[in-house]
Amino acid sequence: MASRPTKRKRQTPAGGQLYPRKKKKEAEDLESLNQRLQEIDPNGDEFTAFSELPLSQPTASGLEASHFKTLTDIQKKAIPLALKGSDILGAAKTGSGKTLAFLVPVLDNLYRRKWTDLDGLGALILSPTRELAIQIFEVLRKIGRYHTFSAGLVIGGKSLQEEQERLGRMNILVCTPGRMLQHMDQTAAFDIDNLQMLVLDEADRIMDMGFQGTVDAIVEHLPKLRQTLLFSATQTKKVSDLARLSLRDPEYVSVHEAASSATPSTLQQHYIITPLPDKLDTLWSFLRSNLKSKILVFLSSGKQVRYVYETFRHLQPGIPLLHLHGRQKQSARLDITSRFSSTKNSCLLATDVVARGLDFPAVDWVIQLDCPEDADTYIHRVGRTARYEQNGRAVLFLEPTEESGMLKRLEQKKVTVERINVRQKKQQSIKNQLQNMCFKDPELKYLGQKAFVSYVRSVHIQKDKEIFKLNELPLEEFSASLGLPGAPRIKFVKGDNAKMLKNASRQAIASSDDETDENPAPDGESKPKKASVRTKYDRMFQRTNQDVLTAHYSNLVNNDEGTRANGNAEADDGAFLTVKRTINPDSSDSDSDPNSPSPHPETVKVIPGLGKTPIVIDSKRKEKLLKSKKKMLKLRDKGTKLVFDDEGHAHPIYELETERQFQDHGPADAQKATFLRAEQERLRDADGTDKAAAKLKRREKKAKRRAREAEEGAGEGVERRVTLAPYEGEGGMEDLREAEEDQEVEEKRPKKWFEDDSEDEPKSKRKKKAKEPSPEPETLLDLEAVAAGLLA
Numbered sequence: 026m027a028s029r030p031t032k033r034k035r036q037t038p039a040g041g042q043l044y045p046r047k048k049k050k051e052a053e054d055l056e057s058l059n060q061r062l063q064e065i066d067p068n069g070d071e072f073t074a075f076s077e078l079p080l081s082q083p084t085a086s087g088l089e090a091s092h093f094k095t096l097t098d099i100q101k102k103a104i105p106l107a108l109k110g111s112d113i114l115g116a117a118k119t120g121s122g123k124t125l126a127f128l129v130p131v132l133d134n135l136y137r138r139k140w141t142d143l144d145g146l147g148a149l150i151l152s153p154t155r156e157l158a159i160q161i162f163e164v165l166r167k168i169g170r171y172h173t174f175s176a177g178l179v180i181g182g183k184s185l186q187e188e189q190e191r192l193g194r195m196n197i198l199v200c201t202p203g204r205m206l207q208h209m210d211q212t213a214a215f216d217i218d219n220l221q222m223l224v225l226d227e228a229d230r231i232m233d234m235g236f237q238g239t240v241d242a243i244v245e246h247l248p249k250l251r252q253t254l255l256f257s258a259t260q261t262k263k264v265s266d267l268a269r270l271s272l273r274d275p276e277y278v279s280v281h282e283a284a285s286s287a288t289p290s291t292l293q294q295h296y297i298i299t300p301l302p303d304k305l306d307t308l309w310s311f312l313r314s315n316l317k318s319k320i321l322v323f324l325s326s327g328k329q330v331r332y333v334y335e336t337f338r339h340l341q342p343g344i345p346l347l348h349l350h351g352r353q354k355q356s357a358r359l360d361i362t363s364r365f366s367s368t369k370n371s372c373l374l375a376t377d378v379v380a381r382g383l384d385f386p387a388v389d390w391v392i393q394l395d396c397p398e399d400a401d402t403y404i405h406r407v408g409r410t411a412r413y414e415q416n417g418r419a420v421l422f423l424e425p426t427e428e429s430g431m432l433k434r435l436e437q438k439k440v441t442v443e444r445i446n447v448r449q450k451k452q453q454s455i456k457n458q459l460q461n462m463c464f465k466d467p468e469l470k471y472l473g474q475k476a477f478v479s480y481v482r483s484v485h486i487q488k489d490k491e492i493f494k495l496n497e498l499p500l501e502e503f504s505a506s507l508g509l510p511g512a513p514r515i516k517f518v519k520g521d522n523a524k525m526l527k528n529a530s531r532q533a534i535a536s537s538d539d540e541t542d543e544n545p546a547p548d549g550e551s552k553p554k555k556a557s558v559r560t561k562y563d564r565m566f567q568r569t570n571q572d573v574l575t576a577h578y579s580n581l582v583n584n585d586e587g588t589r590a591n592g593n594a595e596a597d598d599g600a601f602l603t604v605k606r607t608i609n610p611d612s613s614d615s616d617s618d619p620n621s622p623s624p625h626p627e628t629v630k631v632i633p634g635l636g637k638t639p640i641v642i643d644s645k646r647k648e649k650l651l652k653s654k655k656k657m658l659k660l661r662d663k664g665t666k667l668v669f670d671d672e673g674h675a676h677p678i679y680e681l682e683t684e685r686q687f688q689d690h691g692p693a694d695a696q697k698a699t700f701l702r703a704e705q706e707r708l709r710d711a712d713g714t715d716k717a718a719a720k721l722k723r724r725e726k727k728a729k730r731r732a733r734e735a736e737e738g739a740g741e742g743v744e745r746r747v748t749l750a751p752y753e754g755e756g757g758m759e760d761l762r763e764a765e766e767d768q769e770v771e772e773k774r775p776k777k778w779f780e781d782d783s784e785d786e787p788k789s790k791r792k793k794k795a796k797e798p799s800p801e802p803e804t805l806l807d808l809e810a811v812a813a814g815l816l817a
């Protein structure tokens with residue numbers, strides 16, 4: 026977890042005392058540094074190089090050794106203010122150097138306070154993702170290499186105990202919010218009372234719903250008197266957030282506010298219109314024509330990332346593929362980020378886990394296959410290219426229904442994107458291949474189904490309904506384009522729950538999956554459960570996601586609604602399929618006659634059984650009982666099976682003749698003889714058909730085996746061990762040969778783990794062998810042989 030920037034060794038003279046002259050020099054340097062800092066005017070002075078700033082010697086040397094010389098805009102404004110101790114709300118475009126804007130003040134402010142191991146935690150840096158935390162930590166290690174502070178990375182993925190042991194000694198920690206809170210709650214030796222600085226990188230993300238609770242809890246543990254720095258590429262000055270973090274007169278440092286675009290000027294931004302079912306074709310064609318590029322593709326869920334990765338991998342586009350999402354193991358995530366960083370041409374398929382802050386060098390293209398949830402996410406995603414004055418290109422794939430809404434949002438955020446068209450000549454279709462793959466590989470099909478469901482859910486939970494219009498999406502065609510035989514059925518979670526679910530852990534999602542199609546009360550509180558018994562059909566009709574179900578199901582729903590509108594009596598008489606529903610005399614939409622008397626008007630409900638007798642529910646216990654489908658079946662009538670004759674008259678399955686009718690057919694003995702004859706004939710016919718089928722099968726087997734042998738052992742003499750057994754069937758020589766061949770096949774069959782060699786021997790021989798008494802061991806050698814036999 027933790028590593029220290031190389032600590033300067035304290036040299037002690039022979040007597041064991043520190044060099045007094047060195048100590049004195051350090052004190053003088055510090056004094057002059059404080060003096061210089063006092064003299065600067067952070068709002069008036071313009072600094073262009075790090076060397077002009079009043080920085081400590083270790084920080085200045087670290088920056089120089091890392092080849093950082095001139096300041097970026099955000100660094101020019103934020104560093105002097107932060108050195109002077111102000112709280113800062115910093116916003117600047119992606120790739121503009123915000124990391125140094127907070128790391129330099131963190132190092133220097135602690136240095137000027139002569140921070141040592143004994144002082145405990147001095148600065149806490151929060152990052153929304155593990156990858157970004159690692160990246161920040163790496164930069165800290167580089168520029169802090171001449172300091173003596175201890176610094177740690179707390180991002181989970183290691184044992185809590187291992188981290189706990191080291192936490193107590195850390196001066197600077199870079200961490201993800203969840204793990205930090207866990208330590209604050211569980212690590213006794215973790216001293217945070219002295220904390221001087223709190224930094225939130227990608228602050229807007231950290232302060233949004235997903236982390237809200239965690240960050241609030243962390244802040245509660247921290248001392249109120251501290252310096253707080255917030256940085257992001259897309260920051261809003263939400264008063265509520267500032268209050269939650271107890272910022273004191275924060276300085277707003279927004280260097281690109283006046284700029285005509287919210288994205289770097291070196292970034293070329295385009296969008297194309299692709300109907301949902303053509304998305305994968307277009308992505309495939311794009312990759313095929315950009316094999317020598319470094320491409321980052323954003324999708325809206327981990328399941329889609331996996332599906333596209335697995336299918337494209339099979340299809341081999343000719344460019345190395347990587348994939349990254351939040352549900353992967355930490356080690357795999359690290360491995361993939363470093364592989365993508367170091368390659369020159371490859372394609373990384375990823376979720377928004379890499380959308381923020383990550384500094385992959387030299388990315389040529391950022392492709393947004395799925396529309397981002399808002400303009401801020403768009404800005405962060407495209408910010409993975411065109412970093413620090415380099416060039417980059419971004420393409421946003423938009424579904425026709427998303428175009429106007431998304432363009433409007435981008436315009437509001439000062440982002441200009443230009444429409445381009447796909448060259449039809451270069452467009453290739455992989456729909457058939459995907460269908461083929463899903464047909465052959467059920468796992469891939471399952472993955473496709475999950476990808477489909479997660480895409481639809483991701484659209485459903487989006488807040489901005491001007492962009493995301495689920496009802497207008499061609500979902501059936503989309504599922505077909507993924508190679509699926511039909512659109513899977515989907516359960517939805519509504520409102521805030523959905524957002525929570527998006528950010529929740531896998532465990533939480535699993536546990537919340539069961540009842541997801543229930544409608545939560547509008548105010549977010551849980552509804553009191555309806556007292557009436559809900560049948561499977563009730564649940565089906567009350568579902569909220571009927572518009573995304575298969576056509577057959579939608580028809581069923583529509584028909585039912587139609588018939589209800591026409592009156593219940595009509596519905597019952599005319600509809601081919603009718604659904605019997607729970608009758609609750611109290612409820613207004615009940616199918617029953619509300620005027621009909623009931624034994625206990627308050628509590629009694631009547632469920633029509635499948636037979637004639639209705640089931641009366643007159644107690645809570647019985648009602649509960651009826652909720653179980655199995656138990657309900659017991660209570661219902663079994664029903665009677667009927668067969669219909671050619672005229673359409675119903676008859677019971679077994680109809681007995683009268684004695685008179687029986688005698689009309691002749692004497693009983695003669696009837697019996699005729700019946701037996703007819704049955705024998707029927708049996709013979711059936712036997713003949715069976716034999717013919719078996720013969721055909723054996724021939725096919727034989728032909729296959731011969732073909733195989735011809736292929737394998739061309740020229741080689743294959744020794745056959747065939748024992749001829751007397752055969753008593755009717756089929757003559759051919760049957761005999763085939764029987765031999767079957768036996769041969771049987772002999773060649775590889776042995777199963779539970780069979781031993783003795784099964785090769787004829788049974789009679791085995792029996793004999795078993796009966797033969799083994800000779801009594803006489804010598805020590807005999808005894809050993811018996812023991813070895815037992816152990817073998």
Ligand SMILES: Nc1ncnc2c1ncn2[C@@H]1O[C@H](COP(=O)(O)OP(=O)(O)OP(=O)(O)O)[C@@H](O)[C@H]1O
Nearest residue numbers: 095096097119120121122123124258382384408413
């Ligand atoms: N003063 C500087 N001189 C030269 N390069 C710099 C300087 N500051 C930052 N960089 C480089 O610019 C790149 C982007 O920096 P950084 O990751 O800090 O950007 P950012 O503003 O945090 O981006 P994002 O908003 O995407 O998180 C990095 O590769 C970094 O090394």
